[in-house]
Amino acid sequence: MTVATLKTTPERLLARDRRALARLITWAENAHPRFPGALREIYGHVGRARRLGVTGPPGVGKSTLCNGLVSCLRERGSEVGVLAVDPSSPFTGGALLGDRIRMESHTKDPGVFVRSMASRDSHGGLARAAVDACDVMDAFGFDELILETVGVGQAEYDIVSAADTVIVVLCPGAGDSVQAMKAGLLEVADVLVVNKNDAPGADRLVSDLEDAVALRRESRDGWTTPVVRSSAGRGLGLEDVLAAVEQQRTFLGSAGLAARRRKMRVAQVQRTVGELLVQALWSDGCRVEFIKTALASGRPPYDVADEMRDQIL
Amino acid sequence: MTVATLKTTPERLLARDRRALARLITWAENAHPRFPGALREIYGHVGRARRLGVTGPPGVGKSTLCNGLVSCLRERGSEVGVLAVDPSSPFTGGALLGDRIRMESHTKDPGVFVRSMASRDSHGGLARAAVDACDVMDAFGFDELILETVGVGQAEYDIVSAADTVIVVLCPGAGDSVQAMKAGLLEVADVLVVNKNDAPGADRLVSDLEDAVALRRESRDGWTTPVVRSSAGRGLGLEDVLAAVEQQRTFLGSAGLAARRRKMRVAQVQRTVGELLVQALWSDGCRVEFIKTALASGRPPYDVADEMRDQIL
Numbered sequence: 001m002t003v004a005t006l007k008t009t010p011e012r013l014l015a016r017d018r019r020a021l022a023r024l025i026t027w028a029e030n031a032h033p034r035f036p037g038a039l040r041e042i043y044g045h046v047g048r049a050r051r052l053g054v055t056g057p058p059g060v061g062k063s064t065l066c067n068g069l070v071s072c073l074r075e076r077g078s079e080v081g082v083l084a085v086d087p088s089s090p091f092t093g094g095a096l097l098g099d100r101i102r103m104e105s106h107t108k109d110p111g112v113f114v115r116s117m118a119s120r121d122s123h124g125g126l127a128r129a130a131v132d133a134c135d136v137m138d139a140f141g142f143d144e145l146i147l148e149t150v151g152v153g154q155a156e157y158d159i160v161s162a163a164d165t166v167i168v169v170l171c172p173g174a175g176d177s178v179q180a181m182k183a184g185l186l187e188v189a190d191v192l193v194v195n196k197n198d199a200p201g202a203d204r205l206v207s208d209l210e211d212a213v214a215l216r217r218e219s220r221d222g223w224t225t226p227v228v229r230s231s232a233g234r235g236l237g238l239e240d241v242l243a244a245v246e247q248q249r250t251f252l253g254s255a256g257l258a259a260r261r262r263k264m265r266v267a268q269v270q271r272t273v274g275e276l277l278v279q280a281l282w283s284d285g286c287r288v289e290f291i292k293t294a295l296a297s298g299r300p301p302y303d304v305a306d307e308m309r310d311q312i313l
Numbered sequence: 314m315t316v317a318t319l320k321t322t323p324e325r326l327l328a329r330d331r332r333a334l335a336r337l338i339t340w341a342e343n344a345h346p347r348f349p350g351a352l353r354e355i356y357g358h359v360g361r362a363r364r365l366g367v368t369g370p371p372g373v374g375k376s377t378l379c380n381g382l383v384s385c386l387r388e389r390g391s392e393v394g395v396l397a398v399d400p401s402s403p404f405t406g407g408a409l410l411g412d413r414i415r416m417e418s419h420t421k422d423p424g425v426f427v428r429s430m431a432s433r434d435s436h437g438g439l440a441r442a443a444v445d446a447c448d449v450m451d452a453f454g455f456d457e458l459i460l461e462t463v464g465v466g467q468a469e470y471d472i473v474s475a476a477d478t479v480i481v482v483l484c485p486g487a488g489d490s491v492q493a494m495k496a497g498l499l500e501v502a503d504v505l506v507v508n509k510n511d512a513p514g515a516d517r518l519v520s521d522l523e524d525a526v527a528l529r530r531e532s533r534d535g536w537t538t539p540v541v542r543s544s545a546g547r548g549l550g551l552e553d554v555l556a557a558v559e560q561q562r563t564f565l566g567s568a569g570l571a572a573r574r575r576k577m578r579v580a581q582v583q584r585t586v587g588e589l590l591v592q593a594l595w596s597d598g599c600r601v602e603f604i605k606t607a608l609a610s611g612r613p614p615y616d617v618a619d620e621m622r623d624q625i626l
Contacts, residue, residue, distance in 0.1 A: 036613070036615035036619075039613050039614075262609075265614055266601065266604050266608065269604045269608065269617050269618050270595060270601075270604070272618035273594070273621045274587070274590075277591075281586070281587070281590070288579065295578050296575075298356075300349070300352050300353045301352075301581050301585060302349035303349070303353060304582050306349075308582070308586045309589040309590060313590070313593055
């Protein structure tokens with residue numbers, strides 16, 4: 001049976017048709033009504049790919065590092081899917097320049113697929129869209145998925161939490177790196193990378209990070225986050241980063257990985273139920289009228305919201 | 314009765330105690346359980362201040378423009394409250410450098426109050442926190458509120474939509490400005506400002522924006538968005554920006570303003586109800602157990618979410 005004779009998009013995806021891959025990710029991005037049905041058809045093929053989350057402040061060289069990691073993974077024979085998520089939409093260059101400029105060196109490699117996603121395209125549910133897109137790439141058959149994201153608001157946290165391994169990239173000289181540590185990025189890091197390792201202040205940043213890791217009250221899953229140096233622009237340290245990722249994978253084991261993924265799926269369903277309920281809620285025009293009338297009488301918004309909640313539950 | 318003898322924080326706010334002002338904004342930011350009660354006490358004093366939203370890509374000079382607008386408004390005798398919201402947390406300088414660096418020239422002026430807010434502090438509800446903080450500043454008695462924000466994701470959209478007038482700031486030479494137009498910023502703009510008007514490309518950007526405004530299918534409230542030039546760093550054009558704001562206010566009239574504010578309040582209550590329901594939902598451990606069991610049997614996440622929604626409604 002050739003690809004041309006297959007009827008549905010999910011069937012074509014499982015037959016490794018790239019156009020079906022692109023279309024299903026677009027469905028995920030747009031919250032297309034056909035996406036849940038499509039996911040049902042491919043869900044049995046989801047779960048084989050390893051998911052690597054890469055995050056950190058702008059300007060630390062995340063994209064260069066990801067580009068280098070893709071090269072290393074390709075040398076090992078892995079096929080790699082990359083999802084670059086830019087929640088700060090629509091202004092920063094990342095997702096706008098997008099697939100064209102990003103990962104230029106890999107554009108002709110059929111073993112690499114790169115896709116950008118910005119929050120303006122995701123209908124308010126960037127974490128939902130990112131996880132769905134990963135499921136699609138996973139079912140397509142990539143061995144490794146890289147999820148690159150900037151920042152650590154709630155949406156970004158939901159996104160990196162969906163990865164099996166989270167790499168947090170920092171670099172010396174950026175005050176942002178210190179802020180990132182304070183802002184809770186350390187808590188989600190399985191591997192800390194100090195990129196631009198040849199810049200002044202790298203040793204200090206490495207030792208600060210090592211201190212911070214040592215002082216951390218609870219390590220995630222009992223794993224001690226290593227601090228790895230790289231200089232991705234010069235192609236240095238990439239293998240060390242991957243070695244640290246491998247060590248974390250070994251430490252986690254199949255039981256630890258399964259536990260982490262179960263947690264991720266529960267969070268995904270909770271988010272989805274929340275979205276569905278809110279949708280159902282306001283499709284009833286009477287509820288909106290009730291709010292308008294209550295507000296018109298001068299009642300404070302939280303009092304109106306409380307009463308409405310009590311009415312519903 | 315002196316401030317010292319007043320008992321509650323809301324009472325002290327209404328007596329124009331600055332420490333009460335700071336504390337109530339912190340309550341708003343942290344979603345403190347006492348905030349709704351405090352808002353109830355001051356809500357009768359909310360509604361007098363004019364709320365000006367200022368947004369646009371990073372680097373167009375928003376902060377400099379806001380700083381200049383504050384000076385102009387002060388010269389007119391208005392007291393001004395500024396809320397600088399940085400949803401892209403925790404990396405960009407804005408909210409981190411925060412109150413200390415921002416608005417330096419106004420720090421000693423008792424007629425100006427400046428506060429920064431980043432998404433990491435707002436417990437996931439930046440729009441909620443920003444609107445609540447504006448209500449607090451409004452009840453305190455400021456004549457004008459300036460809400461400065463970067464970007465236009467959903468959170469930022471909710472924030473600028475809460476203003477009576479939205480200024481979108483762009484500048485020549487930034488590719489981002491063109492992207493901003495495409496990404497829907499034009500739709501929320503009541504006044505478009507081309508800042509750095511002396512930079513090359515300003516004429517082109519102005520005429521592009523004027524074309525875009527003319528081509529727009531529906532203008533908000535029937536108002537034609539003007540394009541105003543400024544060079545905030547040199548103190549030029551600030552009065553023109555304020556004049557455009559005044560024109561929009563006159564055009565809107567008291568009925569138009571009231572309609573806009575009603576809409577904002579309805580959206581606020583809807584968001585709050587959604588948050589309250591989601592909270593109530595997952596405080597019931599049985600629901601989480603149901604999700605875990607359903608997922609363990611290999612069912613796709615959307616099917617599990619659908620079933621749970623049907624159970625609840």
